Amino acid sequence: MNQKKEKRYSLTRETFTRLMKNRLAMFGLFILCVLVITAIFADQIAPYSYDQMDLLNAYKAPCKGHIFGTDEFGRDIFSRVVYGSRISLKVGFIAVSIAVVAGGLLGAVAGYYGGWTDNLIMRAMDVIMSIPATLLAISIAAALGAGLTNLMIATGIASIPTYARIVRASVLGIKEQEFVEAARAVGTRDFTILCKHILPNCLAPIIVQATLGVAFAILTAAGLSFIGLGIEPPTPEWGAMLSNARSYIRDYSYMCLFPGLAIALTIFSLNVLGDGLRDALDPKLRQ
Amino acid sequence: MIKYILKRILYLIPVMLLVTLIVFFLMSITKGDPARIVVGESASLEEVEAMRESMGLNDPFFVRYLRYVRDLFLHGDLGTSYKSGLPVMKEIMSALPSTIKLSLAAIIIAILVGIPIGIISATKQYSFFDNFTMILGLIGISMPIFWLGLLLILLFSVRLGWFPPSGLTSFRHVILPAFALGTQSIAVFARMTRSSMLEVIRQDYIRTVRAKGQKESRITLDHVLRNALVPIVTVVGIQFGNLLGGAVLCETIFSINGVGRLMVDAIKQRDFPVVQGGVLFISLAFCLINLIIDIAYAFLDPKIKSQYK
Numbered sequence: 330m331n332q333k334k335e336k337r338y339s340l341t342r343e344t345f346t347r348l349m350k351n352r353l354a355m356f357g358l359f360i361l362c363v364l365v366i367t368a369i370f371a372d373q374i375a376p377y378s379y380d381q382m383d384l385l386n387a388y389k390a391p392c393k394g395h396i397f398g399t400d401e402f403g404r405d406i407f408s409r410v411v412y413g414s415r416i417s418l419k420v421g422f423i424a425v426s427i428a429v430v431a432g433g434l435l436g437a438v439a440g441y442y443g444g445w446t447d448n449l450i451m452r453a454m455d456v457i458m459s460i461p462a463t464l465l466a467i468s469i470a471a472a473l474g475a476g477l478t479n480l481m482i483a484t485g486i487a488s489i490p491t492y493a494r495i496v497r498a499s500v501l502g503i504k505e506q507e508f509v510e511a512a513r514a515v516g517t518r519d520f521t522i523l524c525k526h527i528l529p530n531c532l533a534p535i536i537v538q539a540t541l542g543v544a545f546a547i548l549t550a551a552g553l554s555f556i557g558l559g560i561e562p563p564t565p566e567w568g569a570m571l572s573n574a575r576s577y578i579r580d581y582s583y584m585c586l587f588p589g590l591a592i593a594l595t596i597f598s599l600n601v602l603g604d605g606l607r608d609a610l611d612p613k614l615r616q
Numbered sequence: 617m618i619k620y621i622l623k624r625i626l627y628l629i630p631v632m633l634l635v636t637l638i639v640f641f642l643m644s645i646t647k648g649d650p651a652r653i654v655v656g657e658s659a660s661l662e663e664v665e666a667m668r669e670s671m672g673l674n675d676p677f678f679v680r681y682l683r684y685v686r687d688l689f690l691h692g693d694l695g696t697s698y699k700s701g702l703p704v705m706k707e708i709m710s711a712l713p714s715t716i717k718l719s720l721a722a723i724i725i726a727i728l729v730g731i732p733i734g735i736i737s738a739t740k741q742y743s744f745f746d747n748f749t750m751i752l753g754l755i756g757i758s759m760p761i762f763w764l765g766l767l768l769i770l771l772f773s774v775r776l777g778w779f780p781p782s783g784l785t786s787f788r789h790v791i792l793p794a795f796a797l798g799t800q801s802i803a804v805f806a807r808m809t810r811s812s813m814l815e816v817i818r819q820d821y822i823r824t825v826r827a828k829g830q831k832e833s834r835i836t837l838d839h840v841l842r843n844a845l846v847p848i849v850t851v852v853g854i855q856f857g858n859l860l861g862g863a864v865l866c867e868t869i870f871s872i873n874g875v876g877r878l879m880v881d882a883i884k885q886r887d888f889p890v891v892q893g894g895v896l897f898i899s900l901a902f903c904l905i906n907l908i909i910d911i912a913y914a915f916l917d918p919k920i921k922s923q924y925k
Binding site: 353453455456457459460461462463464467468469471472473474544548551552555556557558568571572574575578579582585588589590592593594596597600601 | 631632634635638639642643645646647754755757758759760761762763766767769770774857858860861862864865868869879880883884888891895898899902903906
């Protein structure tokens, strides 16, 4: 009786129930939701436009009218941080999508076909991985030039090997199972087997890695902007704002607090959510 | 064992050749004509063309690549900087000591602080210390190094005046940047040490040792830590790679004349031979560290040693 009852829950629902019990992960999810809402409704939330200058009110410390203060052009820092969430989330999600699709495909093909295909793909991934990821992103961004699109491509490519490895490892474990053999026996095409039968079964590690990957992408993108390789002014990007605030650290130190806090909070929420998902999806912990 | 090490070193050669190929390709697709950068904006088209010819830029990609690799392997020559006209190798060599000093200091701080925290947390699981340090660890992992660096400068240089905000000339200079660079690693090591030790603590043989009446401190250090070291050493290796990437940001914040800052400045000036050389150097360092880590496994775990043939 009890067993029958448990079977009615889908894996997604079961995972979510377990995730709900993890308070830290729920906190992460909450912050992330707040961020997404901020990004969507930035026009409504921000009291000023992100590039509205007001030189009479420049260098204003946090006060009632400007809760995060204003920068050297009198632009409202709170509004810029709010608009900055759009850029960071966009970079994070698109870069990870690039990496998951490209890395996943490479890993799946390598794991499924094995032999020299596997060897070729995975040795290529080894070579890419022997350049530290941040450094690779910096080199790609340097080659492509500054700008939002290039930033996403650079960060995305730098994370491809991670996903290729994870997907390959999962595919190797799944392709030997009976249901795959059965699908092959009835003459299903390789591509269909991969997409319909194998990949859905290795989603769990991809989801966990992707959550942590968004954090890595946002951090790397902000770092690239910080050293002047990412988004160009006046677009409000958190890393670029910090880089700018650095010049005023002696006299207007509030300028370097809030953009950094926004980055740290975003990364923190993604990290705890990723950790929570890992625990929730772990078959060893599942009862 | 020696055969294994030799095999790994030989394997490094094709890897580094391919890394060179990737970096060389990336630098060759950048916008802007290197010849124009060398001769300057005011030079005539003929001068630019003559410079292109003398720099060998009109040759096909693979010819240029092979020439680069040949110079690198035969003469240790990484080309010439477009801006300063100095050999890239010389520029990197003069910047390298700062980067090595900074990364070593950061990893040492991380090991000395992170691993003991992890050990105490594991032996006192769910205690106040454990909960507190693990939350702190999560915050540490989430701190962007460039923000942490700014905060450290703000607090310890601008406000308190304890440490200088830039440069790397004395011991006091090293502390802030090394701490900024190492914080993430401290957190990673503490978390990894804790979880790895917790797995060992539950094993039967630990219960046996305890039943024999062994002192608790010796159980923790000799039996638990020793057997939990392999995953810890693995993350030390991984973190070293992240650290080398982070050093680029750290050197920029603290105005340290290391390889990372050299590269960032070179990117801004479109001085690509320097960027190329910097990436190659750091990647080689990364590969060598991974090799050392793999060799270290053999000394930590006899089971792994028997596989190294």
